[in-house]
Amino acid sequence: MTDITNATVKTLHSSLKKREISAEELCTEYLELIEAMNPDLKALTDVIGEEALCAAKNAQLRLDKGEGGTLTGIPAIVNDNILTEGLVTSCGSKMLENFIPPYNAGAVERLEDAGYVLLGKACVDEFGLGGSPRSGIAVSSGFSPYSLSSDTGGSIRRASNFYGLTGLRPTYGRVSRYGLAAFAGSFDQIGPIARTAEDCAFVLNTIAVRDPRDATSFGNPDGSDFTEKIGTSIKGMKIAIPKEFFGDNISDETKNAVLKASKELEKQGAILIDSSLEIIEYTAEVFFIISSAEASSNLSRFDGVNFGLRGEGQTYFEQIVDSRNRGFGDEIKLRILFGNFVLSAQNYDDYFKKAKALRRKIKASYDEVLKTADAILAPSVSDSAHSQMFFADFCTVSSSLAGLPCVSTPCGYKATGLPIGMSLTGRRLGESTVLQIADCFERVFAPELFDVR
């Protein structure tokens, strides 16, 4: 029997193919594990056993006929801010406590077509704000080999970092945002959290499809196979190491782990380049301004009229005030207030307009470095207390601002035993390259060799 707690998509697919296990048996094993552990971990909102077994049965029928692909019959978890038809999708908000979407998100449709087996929805912070910790907990606890998650300012990479997993934020526009409850539309992207870079590539192969219902999506215009470069040599690849990501904001433990990893990559043939990304010191502020502005507008639809919680009041105004007061949590209220502040006629030029201009500069400075480098290496998250400005992490938000693909993969452990992650940001549409480098490192990464204690 397969040890599911550490299984990858690749190994499970091979077991299914060799008929060592059936999709239903696999599903049952996962469900048993989830039922045993979820009450304590509370990683999933709900377990959908019956539907999952039915999906597994159908997947097995396809496998029996020699049909289906890598994801057929493989269990998965989807974040609760990604819409699933007929299944409560609360987005972690009281506003949508009982919201049952009448349609699937575009990415969910793609997985469904591929014959995936949905086991449950991972709890999210309200509207995906902050991180996808539960999604990370679920995968690292063995609830499923991967999860479909979302990343606005770093959720996928933070979860991957903290739970020793590999997660990919794709290029903005790679994956349809249709059916992802919007927080900040110019940042939001859907991507996988998995155990390996290769598994991320399998999932991306399935979900990177242009969707006419999302005008910003372009899918996979080159028809890339993201697994193609997995396992191939990184000899001659140029990896930039911007000094700004190795300053006071980062603990020595983390710095050492990431730099040690860079030496390993050098040993594998990569060429390390010392570089600089000058204006990234402003990224947290820029992200906070633009994302709050967009969120304040996106979340305005929750006024208690059409759906969601309806408050009380004699007039429309009283009613929306009460609805929104009761329906939103404090963190969301803060973002809405700040977003409205930066968009007001009086403050627009001083905040929003400046932030947009800086965003263009940040993007340009990334593009400049990536003209010569194939990827940029940095710690996945900043880990000293004073670096967490405005609830935004400058390590993760900078690639979100630039709209570039970014993969986070484990590269060591702290004295406390917590994992350390490193991130690789690539060129626009450069997922294959960053996954290739992450994969190369995963193959040589043996935790004991990287113990920096």
Added chain:
Amino acid sequence: MKLIPTIGLEIHAELMTNSKVFCSCSAEYGGTPNSRCCPGCSAFPGTLPVLNRKAAELIIKAGAVLNCEISRTTTWDRKNYFYPDLPRAYQISQLYSPVCRNGHVIIKTSDGEKRIGIKQIHLEEDAGKLIHDRSPKYSLADYNRSGMGLIEIVTDPDLHTAEEACAFVEKVRSMLQYADICNGKMEQGSLRCDVNISLAPEGAPLGVRAEIKNLNSVRSISRAVEYEIYRQTRAIENNEPLFQQTRRFSDTDGETYAMRTKENAHDYRYFPDPDIPALVLRDAELDAIFASIPKMPEERFTQYTGEYGITASDAEILIGNKILSDFFENALKEYDNPKAVCAFILTELLRRVNLGEIELENPPFSASDLGRLVKYGYTDKISRGDMKEILRAMIEKRKTPEEACDEGGFWIKEDLKLVESVIDKVIENNPNPVAQYRNGEQKVFGFLMGQASKELKGAATPAAIKQMLESKLK
């Protein structure tokens, strides 16, 4: 002190697209409440707006017929405000880069022609409709109109009288109708108008402006402007303060009432919509759109009065209504005799329309049916005197002209034997007139011809009867 009114207009025109501007719901007017909406125009989480290319095409057409510059790159902005008829709580509009700028329209007034500048035209979506009169306790929302495509045409402050304002609206309305951009039905709200008006002494800077919202007939525009001129003049003359205000016009008493003042004005927190990519237009696309613009009223007038030889007043009647003008042109495709077709339309067809027997928008027969009917009358296939009766059969029995002629026996048959025997009889029965004619009194020919025609109704063309009679009388 002579006070000069200065007026600027904002015309909202609903686009004649099949679907809404950012989703694929039907854009037809009316319908059972909330039957024409989807998760998109109801603002369900996770839905995203996708621009309807047809709507983009129509605003470009509008820019072209209203002589505007067309932007090659256009972006979209969100106008944020809470109202129960606006499901997303923001309206997608264009503040920073509208599709069209710097246009103009020439209007005719009693003072002659005037050029009215158009500041910009932008594309936006309409809101839903609230129904307040069902209960004192609650209001109902109908989102069928939510997300319908609108263009907003903003003029420069170039208008100075109610007459000019009305002439401008009429002119723009007709151009939008002719270019198939908007159906112009003001009573259905497909075309609505906001009026900005202020008064100031000649040569002085502009006065304090009032904006009168949502006028939905040319008559209301005229009355609202007249009332505002009266109200503001009185205030200035009595040294009473005027406030920058949004006002509404009451059709019942012809007065305007304050809705909100500038201090209470909304801060719409406009910002670029991250969900909709910029619309980038290439020259080839623009050229194709320009080429698809139908003939505009001026061009038709020149053609009708020139090439077709129709009088100016008749041409104006035809062009005054696009459906009528199109009907006329389509009838010409069947029978290329503009004067004859025009005469029949202006007399017989319009008489039926005025009697309420025919709706022009939904006529019981096609333009080509009418064209063929006129052709038969003017080419002696039927008697012209019978055309009226045949038209009646086409209306009442929904017949084609051919069916109506078959059933009523209206076809002229050219039975020469019958003609000869009838004429022989006419000559025999009228010895005196025949003798007079033979003695050179030409005018009695008409009498003899009439006698023969009466007998021969439908059996032969007048030309055939005339020829036979002449030869027999020799």
